[in-house]
Amino acid sequence: MKTISNVYAVCGFAAIGGGLFGMDIATMSGVLGTESYRRYFNHPVSFTQGSITASMPIGSIFGALSSSFVSDRFSRKIAIQVSCLLWILGSAIQSGANGIPALCVGRFISGVGVGAASAIVPVYQAEIAPKEIRGRIITLQQWAITWGILIQYFIQYGCSFVDGGAKNPTQSTAAFRIPWGLQSIPAFILCIGLMWFPYSPRWLASQDRWEEAITVLADLHAGGNLKHPKVLAQYREIEEALRFEKECRAAGWAALADRKMAKRLVIGTSIQMFSELSGMNVMMYYIVYIMESANIGSPLLTASIQYIINVAITLPAILYIDRWGRRPTLLLGSLSMATLLFISGALQAGYGSPIPRSHSPDAALSWHIAGNPPVSKAIVACSYLFVATFATTWGPVSWTYPAEIFPNRIRAKATSITTAANWIFNAALAFAVPPLLYSINWKMYMIFGTFNMVAFIQVFLMVPETKNFTLEEMDVVFEGRPWAKERPRESNLDDLEQQIACGALDVDIRKEGVVTMLGDVGSMGKGGRDGKASSLSGSEDQKPIMVETAIEMTSRPRSSYESDARLREREF
Template sequence: MAGSGRAESYPRTCSDKDAKFDDNAHKIEDITTAHDHADAITELSGIEATAASKAAWLISLTVSLGGLLFGYDTGYISSVLVTINTSLGHVLSSSEQELVTSLTSGGALVGAVGAGLSADRFGRRMPIWSACIVFVIGTVLQTAAYSVPQFAVGRFVVGLGVGSAAMVVPLYISELAPAKYRGRMIAFNNVSVTFGQFIASAIGAGFAQVGNPDSSQAWRATVGIGAAPAIALAGLLFLCPESPRQLVAHGKVEEASKVLTRIYPTSTEEQRKAKIASIEMSIQEATQTMVDDSIWKSLRRVFTTPATGRAVLTACLTMAISQLGGFNTLMYYSATLFSLVGFDNATAVAITVSGTNFLFSIVNLVLVDKFGRRIILIITVLGMAICMLIAAVSFHYIPINPSNLELLTDSVGWPGIVLLITIICYVAFYSSGVATMGWIGTELIPIEVRAVGTMLNTVTYWSTNIIIASTFLSMMKGMTPSGAFGFYCGVCFFGWLFFVFCYPECKGMPLEAIREVFARGFGVKFSKKWQRENKHFAKLNGQQSFAH
């Protein structure tokens, strides 16, 4: 057929050769005729190109409070580590600092798995409600702690809520948001995360000045404030609808239609019907899977279906690079790090890290749907690698005793200033790029394994986060600070190579169409072709509308 010939003529990158193992599935499910491909673009871009309602933006903002919780509860530990002193019975050792820092990540890993197991069966909102309750319990445990074990348990419990929210919120937004605004709406969640981290740093720095530094209990207020947004989110979530794709998957088509009307108020009835039909078609076979299949069958599908495996691998590798590249060493230990290199008010200096992170996450929010994911990743991750290289060189000129990580001078010299500037630049590259892209990666995962795939993506985040949180101080001692930051530089450079050769551009693609990309290997060239054709059809539609 002509259409089949067209589909096979799409050029492949060197990484696309793996697609030959998926030829049968490719022929059955993914090859479309040129006419069908054009119709799909025209049909979906019709409703997807319409303006999003205020309700859609408000819903995204509301559930992004989960990101605020995530950011706050991972951000305050930096200041608490340098102000807690003997509040838990003694001064915390390096291993105890790594323990209480990484336990939140450990709890988040468990919470992400739990949310992944329940998100398809009970919907997207239930795990978010559960996360809010767990947040409050964990916050109370930490605030009332007078021993390391109790504080550690509180950190783990909070982590359960962090992991659940971090897994479900981007998934929920990606399924609810119009394709045209999907990247921006998911980026709201990341902006909320960075805002939470900034607020935590600012509050921590403020309370660090309260009372006697050697006996102050003000850190408890820093921790306790984290319960407020959890309570607010639990109440506001009643105003948010369930995901249309979840409603259709569970046979609630009429309810899904009402939600689509709420999200696309300027669309026509025909466009809404076409959207529902498209959703029904994409999950026709997946519906039974999501309702009845076990988690093991879904996982097996990820690892035995090449196209699905490539999609999940791309999302998970992006997430892993975002963590192993070293950012959270700065978020968790920034105050400790700046104190190490000689800054007097380390908690105040650490605000520059969280503040830069917040500001440049807004830059990503503005640019992600305009320029796309791929080019932003390629530019920013290379910038991260260069910054980590400069940081490694700067540490070489800072006199630090590697055995106890103590500064061997009384003042901050030029290497310390260069290090501070380099770290700020690194954070700017990170937050404007891969920080958000790791979560936007949920858009790459097919509907039939989206909850499981998102769970794996979130598990990747927290497992690599645990590695960073629990090894940073040990790496600084064992490899020297220069060696540790050189390692992070290497991870960033590997990530840059991966994004250049394997990351497809899915800007503006309906979720139902993205599966077509990974049926052709990693689909880098195919996605470029799709973008050109979509732009062409949009231009033609605009000319036709103008003519009428």
């Protein structure tokens, strides 16, 4: 079966898995304001509503943690397909739910699916994308999340007009059953469509399926040309990294206990944690409540503007994240979001007033802005600016960074843990925010603003820049102190590719053989710089590794470099 080989098409299609995450986020926000939902489920508020909302992220915790078992054994692609099937099953149960228990079960099963997808998709994208655009490619995951939020919200908003509108006391249950059923369609498309997409070349290499691995690399990065310098350079790095990992013999969960890996795990986990504690998903889950507290006339419509902003403003991050870098983006984002949250909290505290309980015993809010339109508009403006800031900073980077910092042997396992951290705090916030909004109202803004300041400090002290480095070079990236000014480091892959292109290394590919690399003196060697001949299978006195596809590189007379370089330019 012929597979799709365009990197953007492959990773963009896989990002539909992120769209499921977005639909999960918006799956409740659009129905909270409908009378049919409130009446059918007996007006759930506070802890009851929090439990319903949290059932999906709780399932996602289990999905994220278990994803690596399927991903490492059966491939990233098959693991994504399994997650789609779980999402479809959960959606069917939700749309037919006859009470809160059935609704929670359906949301839990869907959560297992979306949790697994959210952990695997960034890994799949990172292992396929070249280093120059890896940030842009993984950021497609965040953009798909924003599209999922927007599409699901507008489906729910449209369905809210069923049978006389959201405020009609006899509104049909179709107002919430239709959107919960329709959310299964993207998962079905993704599950079927992945049949025409390639396996991860790094996963194939880890399974000793070298011929398939180099074929996928060639298809993705060189139009199928197995002799292209970019293909051979990437192949060489992957092979050396896997050989080193096998020599270390630490590929299981125990490898995460290594001091250096544990540090990266803390960094990746904390980035996902602070992505949730930034307060963004509070805006996404309960934006209707927030708009009601600001005394906005049409909270459903006003909230929809926020989702449009989320989609539109994520686009600049996709285009420029590999130019801006991960570290400065995180620093600027956390500082800006903290400022906006502090302003919102101060406005609520200074101009708000308590809502008498006698006015509405079942109300979800206890605090609002009454009779002060300028302040209400200012709070809404801060909400919009907050969403725009998150969409260009923490939103995309929180998925990009954890997926690229771990070595191949533990990437799926480590990313499953970092993603589980996202879902743990997602579930905690989904459960805790309704009572927080009711009990401490405006003080909640101050709490999340403080979390963003803590995130700023943590990023400044611990998070190094990873742009323009290959996945196999992350050990070098994490040397040194991120906060100290050091000489800029460069990727070795470019040097290797140039040497192959100009003929300093001759390349022959054959079906069976020994993977070796013998470089010209002074050009290659251990680490590519000590002037000694190096071998992809180890030192010269070691037994070489036999593989299905072999690349033999031997030194040649320098007089023939220029002519062959011109020939390669015509071929490529």
